[in-house]
Amino acid sequence: QSVLTQPPSVSGAPGQRVTISCTGSSSNIGAGYDVQWYQQLPETAPRLLIHANTKRPSGVPDRFAGSNSGTSAFLAITGLQVEDEADYYCQCHDTSLNGWVFGGGTKLTV
Amino acid sequence: EEQLVESGGGLVSPGGSLRLSCAASGFSLSRYTMNWVRQPPGKGLEWLASISGSSTNLHYADSVKGRFTISRDNAKNSLYLRLRSLTGADTAVYYCARERAGGGTAWFDPWGQGTLVTVSS
Numbered sequence: 001q002s003v004l005t006q007p008p009s010v011s012g013a014p015g016q017r018v019t020i021s022c023t024g025s026s027s028n029i030g031a032g033y034d035v036q037w038y039q040q041l042p043e044t045a046p047r048l049l050i051h052a053n054t055k056r057p058s059g060v061p062d063r064f065a066g067s068n069s070g071t072s073a074f075l076a077i078t079g080l081q082v083e084d085e086a087d088y089y090c091q092c093h094d095t096s097l098n099g100w101v102f103g104g105g106t107k108l109t110v
Numbered sequence: 111e112e113q114l115v116e117s118g119g120g121l122v123s124p125g126g127s128l129r130l131s132c133a134a135s136g137f138s139l140s141r142y143t144m145n146w147v148r149q150p151p152g153k154g155l156e157w158l159a160s161i162s163g164s165s166t167n168l169h170y171a172d173s174v175k176g177r178f179t180i181s182r183d184n185a186k187n188s189l190y191l192r193l194r195s196l197t198g199a200d201t202a203v204y205y206c207a208r209e210r211a212g213g214g215t216a217w218f219d220p221w222g223q224g225t226l227v228t229v230s231s
Contacts, residue, residue: 002154034215038155045205045224046147046155051217089155091218099169100145100157 003028004090004103011109012080020106022073022090028101029092030071036091037066037075040105046089050075077108085110112136112220114206119225126196126229132189132206132222140184143167143209145218146191148202156202159191160209196229203227 005023012018022035029035037050048057050066053073065076073090090103118130132144146158159170159180168180179192189206203226207218 034217036217038218045221046218047221048217048219051210051219052213052215057219091155091157093216097172099160099171102147102155102157105154 002104003094003097003101004092006088006090006103006106008104009107009109012077014080014082014110016080017076017078018080018108020075020077020088020090020108022075022092022103024071024073024092024101026071027096028071028094029068029073031095033093033095035066035068035073037064037073038089038091040087040089042086049088080110082110084108112208114208114220114222116204116206116222116225119204119227121228121230122196123231124197124229128193128196128227130191130193130204130206130225130227132191134187134189134208137208138184139182139187139189140164143211143216144180144182144189145207145209146178146180146189147205147207147218147221148200149205149224150199150202153202158204161189193227196227198229201227201229 034052038046039049040046054066063079067074087105094101113135143162145160161180181190203224205224207221
């Protein structure tokens with residue numbers, strides 16, 4: 001059971017918009033710690049997608065957008081493309097565990 | 111290009127030990143806190159340990175505290191993870207990742223390609 005809760009799967013047709021949620025608690029997201037999002041394509045290592053809740057590294061399309069509210073964070077993907085099919089993980093620091101925690105991951109099917 | 115390459119994985123018997131290595135290229139490891147993360151087959155990511163640039167601060171997940179030891183050799187631009195008393199639950203791909211910090215926050219980038227550890231008799 002992950003400290004951060006994500007839906008196991010989401011799906012959408014090409015061109016559509018999907019949102020992936022990441023729910024934490026008062027010891028991580030709710031404590032004000034920033035959330036990161038990582039994309040893991042099949043058989044590859046995770047890749048940074050969003051950091052500091054909303055910031056995209058260079059090379060990440062603006063179709064990917066992060067937001068947060070209270071004890072939850074969200075990753076929105078607009079204009080879905082087949083190549084977006086991947087697993088997506090949220091990450092945050094947890095003050096009770098004194099370490100990093102990941103969500104259980106969400107498999108996106110396009 | 112900034113790159114991390116893990117090595118040292120393989121098949122190990124239950125109760126055995128293993129040392130994983132992570133070689134950095136394209137940047138100086140000494141400037142960064144480094145982390146180990148693992149992923150069991152078909153499952154999600156689990157953070158294991160972190161070590162500050164000067165090795166002063168070490169942090170471990172409760173699941174591996176006392177069994178795994180993180181270390182680094184900045185002169186060799188390398189990071190290590192010693193795994194002991196291994197069980198089947200430790201079977202996973204092990205990734206090293208650089209921790210970048212800025213503006214009061216931090217994130218993992220880049221990640222290595224991972225090295226597979228299989229614990230089986």
